[in-house]
Amino acid sequence: MTAFGKALTAVETGIPGLVLWELPVHGDSRGWFKENWQREKMTALGLADFGPVQNNISFNDAVGTTRGIHAEPWDKWVSVATGRIFGAWVDLREGPTFGAVFTAEIDPSRAIFVPRGVGNSYQTLEADTAYTYLVNDHWSPDAAYSFLNLRDETAAIAWPIPLDEVEISEKDKQHPRLADVTPIPPRRVLVVGAGGQLGRALRKEFAGEPHVEFASRAELDVTSSELPSARRWRDYGAIVNASAYTAVDLAETPAGRRDAWSANVAGPAALARIATENGITLVHVSSDYVFDGSADRAYREDDEISPLGVYGQTKAAGDAVVGTVPRHYIVRTSWVIGEGKNFVKTMAGLADRGVDPRVVDDQIGRLTFTDDIARGIRHLLTATPPYGTYNLTGSGDPASWADVARAVFAGVGHDAGRVTGTSTSEYFAAAAGPVAPRPGNSVLALEKIALTGFAPADWRESLRAYLADSRLTD
Structure with missing residues (x-):
């Protein structure tokens, strides 16, 4: 009955x-x-x-x-x-x-x-x-x-x-x-752009986990018309988009502009469609460059975007597309440091060669190490907090690029006083090519992701560990 x-x-x-x-x-x-x-x-x-x-x-x-x-x-x-x-x-x-x-x-x-x-x-x-x-x-x-x-x-x-x-x-x-019985494995996780700085950190974070797959740009072209049939997408629970065009100055050139829009907008749009049609969680990495840097406080996730240059515009457009996916995490970060060429390695090299650099002191933010971003992405996929945008940078007191350079000099055993501060306009006054506008304030508020149970590492502590790591000589 x-x-x-x-x-x-x-x-x-x-x-x-x-x-x-x-x-x-x-x-x-x-x-x-x-x-x-x-x-x-x-x-x-x-x-x-x-x-x-x-x-x-x-x-x-x-x-x-x-x-x-x-x-x-x-x-x-x-x-x-x-x-x-x-x-x-x-x-x-x-x-x-x-x-x-x-x-x-x-x-x-x-x-x-x-x-x-x-x-x-x-x-x-x-x-x-x-x-x-x-x-x-x-x-x-x-x-x-x-x-x-x-x-x-x-x-x-x-x-x-x-x-x-x-x-x-x-x-x-x-x-x-x-x-x-052969147990049913978990739905797979696909990391695209796995050959870049963040991709390499994600390889390390998920090492040994058979359900996580990695594909470089050469191995999977996300802008290809064959993308819908490239995988049995229903077997995937998440796609992590670790690929991006990040040459902010080159993006101001005609060729760079096309490449930036292709990588930062067309690629995410193709992944967004795949994710929406197959119930996949799409993780996408955003940037502080979606803001103009004029705020007198840390930027929150719901602040209105106002990008200054082509790179920031393409990142903002990519975010808008990914935001239409029912299951999405947009991870907004800044001042990223990982394996390969980066600001920290450049400063350490100058210190060792006896070069006393002039470094911009009117851009304020926090370093973010790719290991921390990878750890945060794992946390979002595991804890599954409400979908949306989450700021994820290093924690601690904000600093200028000149302050970061001084910390690097001191960290490798040199006199921090050898670093001289200068304004952005003075630094780029003699630039031979196009220069992208930079946000003066790149500080992102971290309260939202902290409420999910994730604790971003203090950028100064991460810097000390990075300087002691063998990757510095890569």
């Missing part, structure tokens, strides 16, 4: 992501009505907006029809239109809950959300049972599936009707016991 008058309620099951739902059903002498899937109400109560693309119905005319235990690489919303089932779900994903079991009866007043990799099976308890399920991917022979035998002794499912008394397909009879 279908229960009427329930409140829409989510019930946790003990298997992560597997959620039982009590559904309001309204009935009278004519029959009944229910909202079997109501995106707005259900997502408000915590259900992931899983983006179903197909609705399937399995009609079962006899009591005891038994089907199972299949784990597919997609999510399901399981319910019944008529009749009643005994459902059994077994976690077949890699991880500590592998093998966990949950069972429940499902009638029209109940539904269950079955996450990717959780094995799904049922036994009908009434004749003429119509079992229905929404899925967020289409069946594919290239997808990774996993199966468990209905009689598995470890799962020990208490079937209401003994399996010896019901008809089971030959395929289901041949499925392995739990000890022989």
Whole structure:
């Protein structure tokens, strides 16, 4: 008998992501009505907006029809239109809950959300049972599936009707016991632009994790028309865009302008479309250059953008495109230091060669080391705070580029007084080529990301560690 008058309620099951739902059903002498899937109400109560693309119905005319235990690489919303089932779900994903079991009866007043990799099976308890399920991917022979035998002794499912008394397909009879099951791996993470400074830091951060893949620009052209078919994208849970055009002065030239718009806007736009169509989380790295630097305080994530030059304009445009992706993290950073040529190595080299540099002292910000950005990206993907933009720079007191240079000189054993401060306009007065405008204030507020549980490292401490690292001589 279908229960009427329930409140829409989510019930946790003990298997992560597997959620039982009590559904309001309204009935009278004519029959009944229910909202079997109501995106707005259900997502408000915590259900992931899983983006179903197909609705399937399995009609079962006899009591005891038994089907199972299949784990597919997609999510399901399981319910019944008529009749009643005994459902059994077994976690077949890699991880500590592998093998966990949950069972429940499902009638029209109940539904269950079955996450990717959780094995799904049922036994009908009434004749003429119509079992229905929404899925967020289409069946594919290239997808990774996993199966468990209905009689598995470890799962020990208490079937209401003994399996010896019901008809089971030959395929289901041949499925392995739990000890022989191939666990469903987590959805993959793809890092694009993996050959750059941030890409190399991400390689180090995720080293040894088989579900994380890396692709350089040469290995994956994100602006190619073949990008939609370059991967089976439904197997990916996140894309980290570590590629960018960062030659801020060269971007002011005709050729540089084209390259900057291609890398910083067309590339992210292509990734945004892939992410939106496949329910992927897109992580994109932004810049302090989206601001004009005129604020008298640290820039917050919701401050209006006002880029000064071509580079900043392309980064702002890329951010706007990525911001349309339902699942996105825009990581806004500044003054990035990583492996390869950078300001810190340049200053250390000048110090060792006896050169006393003039360094700009009217641009204020904080250094950000790529190791810290990579650590922050891992945190966002693991902790999954609300999607949106997060500032992520080094913490500590802001400083000028001249102050940073002095800290480098002192850190490598030289007199910090050898560094002379100068204004931006004076420094570039004799420049031979185009010079991009720089924001005077590049300080980004860090309160928002701190509230997620991430603690950015103090830039001075990171600098000391960097100067002691062998990368300084790369």
